[in-house]
Amino acid sequence: MSDDLEKLAALLRDDVPPPAKTAKMAAINAGMDAFEKNSDNFQGSADAARLTNNRPKKDRGLLEGFKDMFTRLTGRQMMLGTASFATIALAVVITQNIEFNSPTAPEVGFVNDAGGILGAADRIATEQTTTLNAAPSTPPVATAIEELAQAAPMDSTISAESIEIAPPAPGKTAPLVREGIAESQAAPRSEGLSEMRVDQLSAVAPAPQAVIGSLVAADDQGFAAPLETGRDQFAGEPVSPLKTTLDEPVSTFSIDVDTASYAFMRSAILNGYLPDPDAVRTEEMINYFNYDYPLPAAGEAPFTTSVTVTETPWNPDTQLLHIGIQGYELAANERPPVNLVFLIDTSGSMGQPNKLPLLIQSFRLMLSELNDQDSVAIVTYAGSAGMVLEPTPASERSKILNSLTRLSSGGSTAGQAGLQQAYALAQEMADDGDTSRVILATDGDFNVGISNPEALKTFIAEKRDTGIYLSVLGFGRGNYNDALMQTLAQNGNGTAAYIDTLAEAQKVLVDQIGGALFTIAQDVKIQVEFNPAEIAEYRLIGYETRALSREDFNNDAVDAGDIGAGHSVTALYEITPVGSPAISNDPLRYGDAEPLPESNGELAFLKLRYKNPGESTSILITTPVFADADAGLGSEVDFAAAVASFGQLLRGDTRLGDWSYDDVVALANAAKGDDLFGYRAEFIRLVRLAETAQ
Secondary structure: OHHHHHHHHHHHHOOOOOOOHHHHHHHHHHHHHHHHHOOOOOOOOOOOOOOOOOOOHHHHHHHHHHHHHHHHHHOOOOOOOOOOHHHHHHHHHHHHOOOOOOOOOOOOOOOOOHHHHHHHHHHHHHHOEEEOOOOOOOOHHHHHHHHHHHHOOOOOOOOOOOOEEOOOOOOOEEEOOOOOOOOOOOOOOOOOOOOOOHHHOEOOOOOOOOOOOOOEEEOOOOOEEOHHHHHOEOOOOOOOOOEEOOOOOEEEEEOOOOOHHHHHHHHHHHOOOOOOHHHOOHHHHHOOOOOOOOOOOOOOOOEEEEEEEEEEOOEEEEEEEEEEEEEOOOOHHHOOOEEEEEEEEOOHHHHOOOOHHHHHHHHHHHHOOOOOOOEEEEEEEEOEEEEEEEEEEOOOHHHHHHHHHOOOOOOOOEHHHHHHHHHHHHHHHOOOOOEEEEEEEEOOOOOEOOOOHHHHHHHHHHHHOOOEEEEEEEEOOOOOEHHHHHHHHHHOOOOEEEEOOHHHHHHHHHHOHHHHHOEEEEEEEEEEEEOOOOEEEEEEOOOHHHEOOHHHHHOOOOOOEEEEOOOEEEEEEEEEEOOOOOOOOOOOOOOOOOOOOOOOOEEEEEEEEEEOOOOOOOEEEEEEEEOOOOOOOOHHHHHHHHHHHHHHHHHOOOOOOOOOHHHHHHHHHHOOOOOOOOHHHHHHHHHHHHHHHO
16 A cells, blocks of 8 residues: 555645546545554543543544545645544545545535545535636635535534635636535646645634634635635615605614624624625614713603704715614612523534633623522523523522533534523523523524524514513624524514624623613614605615514504613614705606695604513603704714714615715714723724725
């Protein structure tokens, strides 16, 4: 066999021969030979008290076998750390350019099944072979690595580390398998793969605050392409259209206090690329920040309403109608007891550092904010659901922390079973007057059980009526199902947040814990009727996924968003006065010929409906809006406008004229204010980075 290997290695140093079955067999034999040689090695945890999914000894042998095969075939040392077997198997296929021609590839059944792994490589290699001489935005090699890594079953704590593939030389070939990525133009193979060396596979050190563990590929200019986001899912509602007041004078929507979109946007930009426009919800970016709105007085409504009309920064011929809502604060010593069930996704996809490890650290922060009378239970799901921690007083922090730190990832995602068990446990913990909430922490991938969003919506809505609410924390990239998480949070009377850093966990689970746990107003709806004598056109900025029908406003059976303690909500309308040169729509030739009604000085009439927690009948609040409306918020209105304009730029809004990222920075800088925690300064840095990424 050594003679065969020497011949094969000699060929690889020069030109690659035409693909042949002999090459495949030589590689397999070499790997299995090394597998037997190293079968005594194994991988496990040095901490005997830590729960792990230790694999049989032969698993480590297979890893060493592939590494040894690389060394023997290429004469170079393989440096992949704890790369997954599937990644290594595909690296063999790519580096050696072995073409497998078996008609049917073996099914991957277990991660320690050498035939299954090579069968997965076989499938990917034969499914689709295209040239690597593709457009810079198409990273086929790393795409194939990621796809094959997903094919391996997730029953191990080992996961693929960050891998960078050097830009390929013209004419190289490799499999491109992900559906939805355009195929590159075929080109004749003019060179071998001698330049594609094992030392081009190297660990990538993540940038500060960047998502860790992402698979990236460098394009021809050296920028990282967002490979990891290929399976992320977003609702992707179209941008709210411009409305003509005469045709449609009433606008109705549900409030939204979620902030997931902002954190997801930040994660993308810190990785060097702009977020998917469908991932941007402008209202969640605006509502990420606290504004200096007045607090309600004791005994009044649970929130105040502030209204301001000002000139639009990006169009002097239109105006902004700024609506601010501020809920009352709840002091820590005034909080009622709360029963929490942490429902934690421990499936194989959660094994990356920015997922389960960050999740555990986030919950550690949250525990420090709970009172002794609060209770905590932990349910996990991966393949099947299970209770890791029975209901435990929050005062027993060591016991709770031990249960958290012993978690490990592996298996598929039994989301349905986890939800059912978590709700059942929360029901058992509930006492009269207590708040009970399930906090789901996941990357959003529900691939076992109820996976249809509508079925999940129905299930969560039924549980909501029992008084047990659901909040959702999203982690990581690659499997992130934003549409599903929004469905869960909206129908569970909870909030959705995306945790990309420990600092974000501090903001959501410590600084704003009152809003995360305690609801002060339910089913909050906003309806604005514009006066056609004053306003010719208008458009609501954001809230595309929260739109309601006009008749829904008075229907108390229609669910809407909730406000938590200390939450603020901001809504912006761009309005076009009658006679403004900014009017976009011509009057109808055959429309209503009656003159406009005489104006009473009102631009619009604002109505809000809400329910007190646990009640079924809503309460109405009304506010007329005049042209000189000014809530005395000063620069707070300008900063909200700056964030709104940035969200519109990211979404590709066409109604901003020549407004640019530089304009956003200038407006935000002028309106930054005190900025106690530096969130606004961070926003300005993100805008500058977005301009560079663009």
